[in-house]
Amino acid sequence: MKSKKNEKDLMVSRQDLSLPMKTALPQALAERIELYPENKRRPVNKTVFKNNYFQLTYNTRNHSMAISSKGDLVYSAIPYDTARNYIQRAAIQYLLHPEEIRRYIELHQTTVEKYLTLSIFQVTGNRVDEQSFEVKQAYNAIMQNPLLEIQVAGRLMQHDETGPLSANLAGKFLFSENVKTGIAGYLSEYLNFVVQLANSLPLMIDGKEVQLLESAGQDQQLIEQGLTIHSDIDSALSLLPQEVKSGIENALVAADSAIVNTQPLLRSEYGEELSRLRENYIAHSVHPDEAEKYFKNVHSAENRNLINVVSDIHAKDGKLPFLNRHFNILAGDVSDSHVRDEEIAGVYVIGGHELVDILPETTDRSDEQWDKWRPFFNYEWFKELLQDPDEAWYLLPTGDHPFYEVVKTELAARFPKMNLLNNGSLIHEGIRYIGLTIPVALVKRKKVQQQFILKSLEKLLGEDTEIPTVIVSHAPLFNELSLLPETSEAYNKDYICEEPKIEKLFEKYTIIGAIHGHHHIPASSRRFKKTEFSGKRLFVVCSIYSKVNTGFELMSLLQEVK
Known part of the structure; x- marks a missing residue:
């Protein structure tokens, strides 16, 4: 077996193999x-x-x-161990590029030493410093045991993508405890x-x-x-x-x-022991939001993708956590902190969290800042947005409501170089992007939702049937053009396309792909797929933000069409 070495960053090349x-x-x-x-x-x-x-x-x-x-076969004796896919990915990369796995761990040495400090305390009850002999010895043990090195690299991938780890750190990072896990x-x-x-x-x-x-x-x-x-x-x-x-x-x-x-x-040999271990397990968990402040982000915030797709950023400190000066496609849920960015350019579609984030920060509704929102005060869904947004999502009007135009105006002021597509379109470098306002998947009102999609597409597609077109929305249009796997708890088998006229439109026009967000699908699961719909092959992209995923390069898929 032979191949050339891939010298690019290990984490950049993780999951683009997901072509069906x-x-x-x-x-x-x-x-x-x-x-x-x-x-x-x-x-x-x-x-x-x-x-x-x-x-x-x-x-x-x-x-x-x-x-x-x-x-x-038991993957791990550690209860709630969710790193299997990450560790398997690290195992493949170790076979191909062991030196890059080593460099990836070394890049994260500060983080590993933090986990080792916590692990040693779990096992011994002794609080040791991150620069202590015990921690250095445990770190060296990782580098001397390739199977543990692979595991640690996989867990660091998980850490980077989903946040700090918790629960049974000793079994994950200390060689003496790891040998008992079966991993x-x-x-x-x-x-x-x-x-x-x-x-x-x-x-x-x-x-x-x-x-x-x-x-x-x-x-x-x-x-x-x-x-x-x-x-x-x-x-x-x-x-x-x-x-x-x-x-x-x-x-x-x-x-x-x-x-x-x-x-x-093997369960057949260790079944009772495994049951006892998991029954008596005491979680040593810290919520990732609490643990986040203790860990240093070692990845660059700069993104150089030419056409960069990202969604579900949920920025909480008033600014975007990444930098891209090319063309960006923001597929909703960008801000939870009144983010402003005067330089980022591209297209932006409205997600669910934008509907709350654009509201005035003052609670005094007599303030003139609330004037533009007064026409919506008596709507039940608007009342819920103000009181409990989680209860409001599935009451929201379909995307042709005047409320969304006000939201668009507010967002446009915060992102002056972005094109806010509230059921609108834009042509960029020969590709037409249609942005539909679908903040959530309205499964129980699917018929109404799909009538809105049909009406909007008929208007926006117009007479030009030849120009390559990409449809962008926050929630996916329907299951056929969604990256959410059927095994997900969020998957609803009823959210399918039941409007035959939509399929006819896809047949008639040169629609090449769809982009969505909403479901927080990690990059390790996959960021795109090719799928069959309306008798043609389309791409579907979903690229949520994480420290190691500041966006997906759409250019590679567009070049296949060109």
């Missing part, structure tokens, strides 16, 4: 499916490849593939499996997504983000423990054989 598979299965996958008798009674999730502990399945409904552990054994078997898989089928694996290698085309940068048969993993093998290295080397020689090289944690 083509409907037609390549012969290699079809032949593998035929090998497993259980597939005859499985209409949806077909086994493609498996060993003792993991399996690759193909979903016949959405034409996607996924790696999952088989029932007996090292899980990782060892995971590494074996993905190498077996990449050596057996034309796939690209990034730690969460599995994609057909041919889907990446000739994009070498995209290919290098994941593990393939062409990847050079010799450098990583030289650093891994001998038993892990031997198992992976055996996988390269005999990809179809099941390999066991360390002892993973």
Whole structure:
């Protein structure tokens, strides 16, 4: 296996592999499916490849593939451990670029030492300084144990994306406690499996997504983000423990054989012990908002994307937390603190939080600042916005209400170089952007919502059927053009497109994609996908703000169209 090194920032190249598979299965996958008798009674999730502990399945409904552990294998003995996808991503990157994983941890040394200080206190009850011998010793132990190093890198990715960690820090960062969690054994078997898989089928694996290698085309940068048969993993093998290295080397020689090289944690052997551990677990949790002030952001706030998509920033200190002087697409919920920015340029659509953020800060409604809002005082939804916004979201009027025009005017004063698209359009460098005001997903009023969408699109699309068009809204238009996975608690199966005239419009015009926010989908899940709607292939983008994700570069998708 061989490939060139990707010298770009590790975190920049995390999740852009999420292109869905083509409907037609390549012969290699079809032949593998035929090998497993259980597939005859499985209409949806077909086994493609498996060993003792993991399996690759193909979903016949959405034409996607996924790696999952088989029932007996325990990922972690730590209760509420949510880092599996991050750690698997770090494992793939370690195979490809172990030196970058090391640099990523070193960049975060201050943060790691903070966690180690807390971990040592959890285990010993002793409060030690971050510069103490105990902390330095524990930090060095991470760097001397590649399987722990991978875990720590994954948890730092989680920290950067979702905020500071909490709960059972000792098991996550101290070598002496980590060996009891079973994660090292899980990782060892995971590494074996993905190498077996990449050596057996034309796939690209990034730690969460599995994609057909041919889907990446000739994009070498995209290919290098994941593990393939062409990847050079010799450098990583030289650093891994001998038993892990031997198992992976055996996988390269005999990809179809099941390999066991360390002892993973199995429910069949440790079931009662695991139950007791989790039953008696005492969380050592601190809310991320409280912990945030103790950690230093080591990532640059500057974003150089040419067409930068970001949403759900929820800025709380009166200013945008990132800098981009090119063209930005802000898909709503930008501010919770009356943010102003006179320099940021691009397009901006209205989200739910803007509806509260633009209201006067004074509670004295006799003040003249409230004059523009008086026409809405008697509406129930407006009363709820003032008293309890969480109860107001699903009472909001559809996006053609006069209220939103007042909101637009207020926002335009704060962002003078942004084009506020309240059911409006703008052409930028040959692409037409249509911005629809959809602050929330009105599932119970879906018919009314979709009539508004249809009416707005008919007006804004006009006579030009050829110009490439992207539709931007805060909440997704409907499930067919949403990045929210069906497995999410927020997913509602009823939020589908039931207006056939909308599909007809998509057929008639050159609509190439949709952008939304609202659902706070982390970048590690994916920031875009390709999907089929109205007989054509469209992209869907959702890029929420985090310290390591200050936006998604839309240019790569637009260039495919051009």
